[in-house]
Amino acid sequence: MEWGSVGLGAFLGIALTVGLLALAVYPLVRRSFLLWAALRALCFAIMSVALFPVALTSPTLGGEFRTDIGEIALSIAIGSTGPFLAAYIENRPRFARIRYWLRTLFIVGVVGAIATALAPLWPGFDLVHDLLLLTMILGMTAGLTAAVRSGSRFAQYQAVGYAPLIILGLLVLAYELSTGAPVPYWPVAALLAVLVDFMVTAGGVINGYLTVKRERDEAWADVSEARIAVATDPLTEIANRRGLALRFRDPAHPRPAALAVIDCDHFKRINDMFGHDTGDEVLIAVAEGLKQENVFPARQGGEEFVVLIYGEDYQRLAETVRRQITLSVLEKVPEVPFPVTASAGLTEVRPNDTLDSAVKRGDEALYAAKDAGRDQLLLWQDGKHSQPRLVHRV
Template identity: 40%
Template sequence: MTLERAFLAPHDAGATGDNFRTLLLLAALAGTLVMPLIFNAAFYRVLRERFVIWHSILTLSLLMTIVVSSGLAVILFDPPAMMLSSLTTILFGMTVSSGAMFTYYFIEPGQMHRGLRRSLPWCALWAGLLSACHAAFPFVARPVQSSAYTAAFAPILAIFLISMIDAVRRGSRAARYQAIGYAPMVVVGFVRLTSGLVPGMLSADAMMLFYIGCIAEVSFTTLGMADRFLTMRRERDRARTDADVLERLSETDPLTGLLNRRAIERQFEDLRAEGFSSLAVIDLDHFKSINDVHGHAVGDAVLEAAASALQNDRDVRAYRIGGEEFMLLLRGEDAAIHGEGRRRAISVCVANRLPKLNQAVTASMGMTHLIKQDCLASSYERADKLLYEAKRMGRNCTRGPMTADHLPKRSAAA
């Protein structure tokens, strides 16, 4: 092969001014391949995907290929010619194998025919075996071996091309970036395949295209990875938004618009940390009779009116915990006053919204202060007992640990 012959050339790779300028350019090109490796390290910290690892291996193999095949290795390390020849062969197999595996993991699910996707790991294995065998037995039957080695890559090239065409046809964004990046390398592959099989043809005229192809391949696949990263982040953000919407819906009572029991269970500790130190349980008096006499539609309207009376503000959070029962979390020194005011406002709101309702709607309330070791269940249990104590006292009143100045008077609607 051309590269093998190049390393056996008698002159120094950097002897002439033209060679030196070319090597300087190639060194700069090789340096540009270091940045994608840094980007990949950053990507992998956020995006734990296998294609990031395979892209790093692909980039590293191309970087080493440029160093070895361009003559930079001769200037930097001066290794034996046979070692360079073997390295070139192994690196070529490594490049093809990692490229196949990168494509296998990088193309989006459903955007490539399953048979073609399954064939890519086999192509990677075949390329690795071919290169290992060719490097292990150099020049045994040089003309035949080199031609056979080159021809053996033809199926891999064909499968890769068909896979790219299929993925692009199916609308894969990743395949578009790969197709652009791999185009120069595909041309190099055709040139070398043809020149390796046709006697008298040399592939040396494709070397600069090969080096440019290395940069294009890594650059565009890196852009493709960045695009995938942004796409996955948008999908993640959309999923989080959808999850937040669903969570809010699951925590909202559809009739009254108040938060429900699930919400208070999730928010209880956070609200306590914010200073909410009182809990009240409110129950509408004789609500069953409203449903029995006026129907459930009127009963629902009563519940909506009651919920509007228990409006949230900076120091009050209202919840519907089931049926005609509501819960308040309150904070501040005037928590008892705020709670009692909302209890009494229920009668006013219902009367204003349902003027044709021929009965007054009142509410009873049990209220307790939260203590340090309280959980939601224990504080709710205390407030619930106080609520039923208020029911036993005749309804339309509040029971709880309030000072004498704050004790509520029964409204005229009792």
């Protein structure tokens, strides 16, 4: 068994796994560091095939051409590490300058790759390539150090994975620049260092995905809570006018059969006699009484409530809800010695109704109920007359 081929195959398998993992996660979180991670994995895989001391069957991939391909891939791999880190570290204002300089490393990497490609025409470009590699390694080290000192938890995580590769790169380049000769078997050591990098990067990809997912879930939870808060009356904890409007036009729920506008009778007397705290308790009790099956209650303001009623027997249900108010207040606020009654105006919800148009008819019926002596339900009916005719239905 040729252990070199086995080792190269294992490395390629790991590189492929890291690259595919990054690409698989990208559609879920849409973060650019995943694309840079995939590019790094691809370039390191190409570098390993080109520079690892294993014989290849293709005669076109031998000699100097094979070495050039490997060094071009290495240059782009190290260059892409900069924007990977720039996109990976926390998106905070104090990291803005660090991210800017890290992104420029990719340009340096591309220039280094071009220098390698031009080296056959002018040998001096080999030196340029080495100097640019050294620049990228020093730039990446400086960026990591600055990010770690600024408190980046992600930079601390990646520094562990990059340390072997940075140390190896500095040693190899120092040797080559000082002697002019390549370090024997440095690609083997580089692959081992890259393996550490891959393991940390794979963990970083997963960690980054979980972090983004947690942030997104928290954001959605905050949005949901905000929506609930905006649509809920803080005192009674039932819907407010906004919540009523959302429910009325919500396609996930059936259209209500009817709407009733309900107002507590002589509510000012309760506040005057017992204080506003007791008045608030009465309103809470009223809201509890409105919570019935096939009924969606909302507080419109003050002591006025609106309920959406579902089902064909909406007239009976509306009267049941209205009378339940008195029972609920009697049970929950016993310090009020007299029955708290309510007047109500009921209207059928038409197919072309908006919430405002239905509430307007319910209000008309409510005012008529109060004029008729309170503590009753009136149904608004559209007859042949030009004015609505209010019919008592109890």
